[in-house]
Amino acid sequence: xxxxxxxxxxxxxxxxxxxxxxxxxxxxxxxxxxxxxxxxxxxxxxxxxxxxxxxxxxxxxxxxxxxxxxxxxxxxxxxxxxxxxxxxxxxxxxxxxxxxxxxxxxxxxxxxxxxxxxxxxxxxxxxxxxxxxxxxxxxxxxxxxxxxxxxxxxxxxxxxxxxxxxxxxxxxxxxxxxxxxxxxxxxxxxxxxxxxxxxxxxxxxxxxxxxxxxxxxxxxxxxxxxxxxxxxxxxxxxxxxxxxxxxxxxxxxxxxxxxxxxxxxxxxxxxxxxxxxxxxxxxxxxxxxxxxxxxxxxxxxxxxxxxxxxxxxxxxxxxxxxxxxxxxxxxxxxxxxxxxxxxxxxxxxxxxxxxxxxxxxxxxxxxxxxxxxxxxxxxxxxxxxxxxxxxxxxxxxxxxxxxxxxxxx
Numbered sequence: 001x002x003x004x005x006x007x008x009x010x011x012x013x014x015x016x017x018x019x020x021x022x023x024x025x026x027x028x029x030x031x032x033x034x035x036x037x038x039x040x041x042x043x044x045x046x047x048x049x050x051x052x053x054x055x056x057x058x059x060x061x062x063x064x065x066x067x068x069x070x071x072x073x074x075x076x077x078x079x080x081x082x083x084x085x086x087x088x089x090x091x092x093x094x095x096x097x098x099x100x101x102x103x104x105x106x107x108x109x110x111x112x113x114x115x116x117x118x119x120x121x122x123x124x125x126x127x128x129x130x131x132x133x134x135x136x137x138x139x140x141x142x143x144x145x146x147x148x149x150x151x152x153x154x155x156x157x158x159x160x161x162x163x164x165x166x167x168x169x170x171x172x173x174x175x176x177x178x179x180x181x182x183x184x185x186x187x188x189x190x191x192x193x194x195x196x197x198x199x200x201x202x203x204x205x206x207x208x209x210x211x212x213x214x215x216x217x218x219x220x221x222x223x224x225x226x227x228x229x230x231x232x233x234x235x236x237x238x239x240x241x242x243x244x245x246x247x248x249x250x251x252x253x254x255x256x257x258x259x260x261x262x263x264x265x266x267x268x269x270x271x272x273x274x275x276x277x278x279x280x281x282x283x284x285x286x287x288x289x290x291x292x293x294x295x296x297x298x299x300x301x302x303x304x305x306x307x308x309x310x311x312x313x314x315x316x317x318x319x320x321x322x323x324x325x326x327x328x329x330x331x332x333x334x335x336x337x338x339x340x341x342x343x344x345x346x347x348x349x350x351x352x353x354x355x356x357x358x359x360x361x362x363x364x365x366x367x368x369x370x371x372x373x374x375x376x377x378x379x380x381x382x383x384x385x386x387x388x389x390x391x392x393x394x395x396x397x398x399x400x401x402x403x404x405x406x407x408x409x
Contacts, residue, residue, distance in 0.1 A: 031157055033131040034168070034190050035205045035230065037061075038077050038089035038107050040296030044268020044282035045240020046254030048224035050185035050211025053174060056093030056298070059103035059137045062185040062211065064149030064174035066101040066139035069093050070343070070371050075278075075298035082289050085111045097345055103137040103151070131157045137170070144342070147174040149187075159197070168192030168204060181215035206231040217331060220244045224254075234259045240266075246336055247375055248272050252282070261287055275371070276300050302370040322398035325349060325372070325389045330406045332378055339387055340373035341401065347391040352400070356384035368392045382408050 037047045039057040049057060053065020056073045072094045079087040091105040110130040137151030151170040157163060172187030187209045194201040211226040226238040240254035250270035255263065268282035280296035325341040332338075339351055348368035352361045365374060379385060385406045391398040 031131065031133075031155055031195065031204050033087075033107060033109050033133055033157075034153070034155065035207055036087065036107065036109075038079065038087060038091075038105075039075075040077050040079075040280035040282045040294035041252070041268065041270060041278075043284055043294050044252030044254065044266055044270075044280070045224055045242055046238045046256050046264070046266045046284075047228075048211065048226040048238040048240035048254060050172075050187055050209040050226050051183055052211065052213040052222065052224050053185055056091045056103055056105075058139075058149075059091060059093070059105050059135055059151060062149065062172040062174060062187040062209070063103065063137035063151040063170055064139050064147040064172040064187070065185060066093060066103045066137055066149060067099075067141045067147040067174070069095045069101050071095055071300045071302050073298055073300045075296060077280075077294060077296040080293045081109075082286075082292070083111065085109065099141050099345060101139045103135070103139075105135040105137075107133045107135075129159055131155065139174075145176045148172075149174070153190075157195075162197050164195045164197055166192060166195050166204075172209075181217060183213045185209070185211040185213075203231060220333070246333070247275065247338075263287065275375075322347065322391045322393055322396060324391060324398045324401040326401065328387065328389050328401045328404050330387055330404050332406065332408075335378055337376045337378050337406070338373060339375075339389070339404075341389050343372040344391055347393050350390045350392055350397065352388050352390070354386050355381075356386065361388075379408050384408075 037043055038060065042049045042057050049061040053062040054068045056069065056075055058065030058068065075091045077089040081087055087107065087109045089105065089107045091103065094102045096102055133153055133155040135151055135153045137149060139147055139149040141147050149172045152167065153169065154167050156165045168190045170187055170189040172185060175184045177184060189207040190204050191206065192204050194203050207228065207230045209226055209228050211224065214223045216223065220243060222242045224240040228236045228238060237257040238254065240252065242250060242252045244250045248271065252268035254266045258264065264286060266282060266284040268280060271279045276299065278298040282294045283291055285291045325344060327342040328339070330337065330339050348370055349372065350368060351364045351374050353364055354361045385408060387404045387406065388400040390400050
């Protein structure tokens with residue numbers, strides 16, 4: 001508890017310090033790609049992701065959320081911006097263990113050459129403009145309710161004859177509250193020195209975020225809310241909503257409420273195939289500049305040679321203690337049944353079911369599962385169904401979890 005209080009106090013200090021910056025300095029920060037949202041999925045709900053942070057894009061919004069990865073993932077995003085500006089992004093998220101997760105990402109912004117002008121307005125040579133940002137983030141699960149995260153970034157900005165390179169870092173926390181489905185994220189981004197263009201120094205966009213997310217499990221809907229403050233902007237309020245239909249389709253919408261512009265809407269859609277391949281599209285409309293389009297693709301996979309280290313599992317020379325998963329739950333929609341449980345460090349899982357009139361348990365998965373959930377079609381026959389889950393490590397299996405009963409009418 002003392003650790004949590006210290007972390008919150010430090011972050012609150014920086015949030016307060018950043019909030020004291022005057023909005024009169026608007027637009028004074030350089031390297032604006034440092035606060036650009038490259039994700040097509042997240043853009044669909046207006047960047048309200050600090051308190052959700054449930055996929056590889058946590059690297060850019062709250063690195064503490066990287067520990068929410070259920071598998072490793074490789075994703076690509078492309079943005080068609082204003083004035084023929086294009087932005088491309090690649091992210092790799094790696095689920096090292098139940099305690100540690102890693103994220104690695106590269107963003108590159110480029111645009112066609114710009115014709116220069118001399119003092120008399122005569123054409124000169126063309127010059128190029130581009131920016132690249134390389135991010136490396138880590139997340140650590142302090143306990144079941146608290147994740148800590150840090151991300152380091154190296155950036156290079158080129159503006160014609162001038163270029164600059166430097167480094168910065170982010171630090172954040174992710175809290176699962178005692179209210180089921182409610183999570184909180186706090187992050188401070190872009191700690192770093194001023195950068196020097198020719199003879200003039202400029203600040204980079206030091207940004208603070210506080211985010212909330214609330215999962216409405218009964219209707220497969222997520223609500224998100226982020227408060228965002230940079231050293232050269234007033235506080236923005238980002239709101240988003242995401243609805244997932246039968247684990248295959250998603251619809252997103254959001255808006256950014258800024259003091260000088262209350263309407264910056266966004267929409268997005270997604271398609272999921274076998275919980276392994278994801279395709280995203282989003283459209284964001286900026287009142288003064290027009291609309292932008294983003295397209296994304298993600299591939300989820302489990303590492304073939306995953307190294308397992310945890311408080312429950314030891315090296316091969318040590319005894320192995322396996323415990324059954326906890327918090328096994330069963331949720332039912334019109335056509336689908338979902339079984340989920342709390343994730344354990346580094347293990348796989350088997351799921352079993354039986355009908356009340358039959359004492360024989362049937363294993364539902366062909367091979368041990370890496371993910372801590374499984375989906376099936378809803379049973380058609382009425383009656384009582386029992387479910388239980390076990391942990392598996394190198395062919396050894398734990399005792400079974402507590403049984404969960406589902407009554408189908």
